[in-house]
Amino acid sequence: MAKPLDFRDQRTWSDASGLGMENSAVQGAAGMDLSDFIFVLRTRIWWIVASAILGVVAASLITMSMTPVYTAKATLFVSVKSSQDTAYARGQFALQRVGSYPQLINDPKLINQVINDLDLERSFQNVKANLSASNPADTVLLSVTANAPSAKEAADIANTAAPLLADSIGKLENSDPKTLTVNAVLSVPASQPQFASAPRKSVNLALGLVAGVSLGLLLALGVHKLDPRILRARDAERQLRLRVLGSVVPLSKQGSRTQSASSQIGYRQLVSNLLMANDGRLPRRMLVLNTRTDTMIDGQQLAQTLAALGKHAVIVQGDDLRAPVATEDTERDGLAQVLAGTSDLSDALVRVKSVPMAYLPAGPKQDSLRQFDVFAGLETLIASLEAEFDVVIFVASLEGQPVDATAVALHSDCVLLTCRERRTTYHQIKRSMQALNAVRVGATGLLIMKKPRFYQRQPKG
Structure with a gap:
């Protein structure tokens, strides 16, 4: 009966598998x-x-x-005339006083005068909010800034408000013209801005x-x-608490075998990880449980990898939905007929000498085949195959015919769950694991089918 493999040295496993899985993933780091x-x-x-x-x-x-906002600025120059003070004293007086002049721009009379002079169709509060004055530090200059929806209106408001502010300053300061006179002169008129400021x-x-x-x-x-x-191996291990034993390119829908170098490396990696996790011994009875129809392994590629290790493998198709090995004769007798007793095992086996390997297809649907016949004949069938082959690999699914995967799991040393990258969900894998747990069989590991590359560069030679 299959059970989870004992990974004694997790650090060695992670380093040797080449899958980039860290111990924290195994521990379920969140x-x-x-x-x-x-x-x-x-x-x-x-x-x-x-x-x-x-x-x-x-x-x-x-x-x-x-709405675009244009900003125009006019500049006033403040000067002081006094017959009793020196030029230095007049300059200091101007610096001390000019800082209080910007507040005069908020005078309601001044704002109303601007609105009346320019016949503006804007409210008092709007003009007040868009009209301001400032005094650059350490200067006797006053900057009058106006914001308006058009460049011309902004310049007109600034040029109208600046002289009015100068008049307000004169009225406030020039109470005794014989002693002191403060003049604010429009030195730099506002010009129409070329670009909007906002x-x-x-x-x-x-x-x-x-x-x-x-x-x-x-x-x-x-x-x-x-x-x-399932997007990658690391996340699968973290979510499922199940080892990912390898990642390979799935079998194409036409049944042709993928000959790319990445596919060969994937199956070699799978076999190497099984050997490493099982103390150098390869399980003799393996079940590959398909969670989807698009997670079928390339049986011939897997058998060829085992043949490189001197192992003679037989692939048994327990699911009639898709074949793990491409064959031309799809109507010949197979597993269903062998279990029903209507065909001999030697006649149903397809031997591939080029690998070498053997393949037992599912065969046509056998209506007379009962579940009792399946359970009763599986052990005998597997024993007969073990007498001739080093490794017996069943490929089946939970709802497959003629053989259900849980029935094969009871006679297996190793159960591999297959999933498709970016297609298989965690729920599908957990459902398969629950079905195995129902018959007290543990999943050995997970095999991820990678997304095939349609424009992969062909090897030279």
């Missing part, structure tokens, strides 16, 4: 480290890109919908980009956490 974030960025990059584009588009639309398009687009990327990162992390599919 947090995410740098490699997890990099993986999320690689696999969910389109979420981030799409969110960034949406952020920029939203910022562009908002910016376009905003909204700042570049800043808004940058903020939209940052907000979009940030939202994309949050979405990518959230989708990654909620994704029920």
Whole structure:
């Protein structure tokens, strides 16, 4: 009966398997480290890109919908005349007093005068909020700044408000013209600005980009956490507490074998990991349990890998949905007829001399085959195959015909669950593990079918 393999030295296993699995993954670490974030960025990059584009588009639309604001500035020069003081004293007096003049711009009479002179269709509060004055540090200058929806209106408001502010200063200070006179002269008139001061398009687009990327990162992390599919070996081990023994390219739908170097390395890695985990001994009875129809192994590739170790293998197809070995005759007798007693095992076996290996297909549907016949004949069948072959490999599924995978698991030394990268869900694997636990059989490990590369470079020669 199959049971989970005893991985005595986890550090040696992790280093030798080449799968990049850390001990923390086996222990079920819940947090995410740098490699997890990099993986999320690689696999969910389109979420981030799409969110960034949406952020920029939203910022562009908002910016376009905003009313442009133009800013114009007029400058007043404040001077002091006094017959009794020196030039230095007059300058110090001007510096001390000029800092209080900007507040005069809020005079309601001044603002109403600006509105009346320019016949503005704007409220008092609006003009007041967009009209200001300031005194640059350590200068006798006054800057009058006006904001308006058009460049001409902004310049007109600034040029109208500046002389009115100068008059207000004169009325306030020149109470005794014989002793002291303060003059504010429009030294630099406001000109029409060429560009709007608001909204700042570049800043808004940058903020939209940052907000979009940030939202994309949050979405990518959230989708990654909620994704029920198996994405990589490390996550599978962490979630299922089950060793990943290898990753290979799945058999194509046409039944042809993948000859790429990565596929060969994957099956060699699988066999090496089985040997390492089982003290150098290869299980004689193996069950490959398919969780989906697209997780079928390449039986001929696996048998060829075992043949390189001097092991003569036989592949038994227990599931009639898909064949692990491509054959031209799909209607010949197979496993169903052997278990029903209507065909001999030697006649049903297909021998492939080029590998070398043998293959026992599922055979046509046998209506007279009962579950009792399956359970009664399995041990005898496996024993007969063991007498001739070094390794007997059953390929089956939970609902497969003619043989259910749980029935084969009772007679197996090793049970491998297969899953498809980015397609198989954790629920499908857990369902298979629960079915095995129901007959008190433990899963040995997990075999991941990688996504095939359609544009893989062919080896030279």
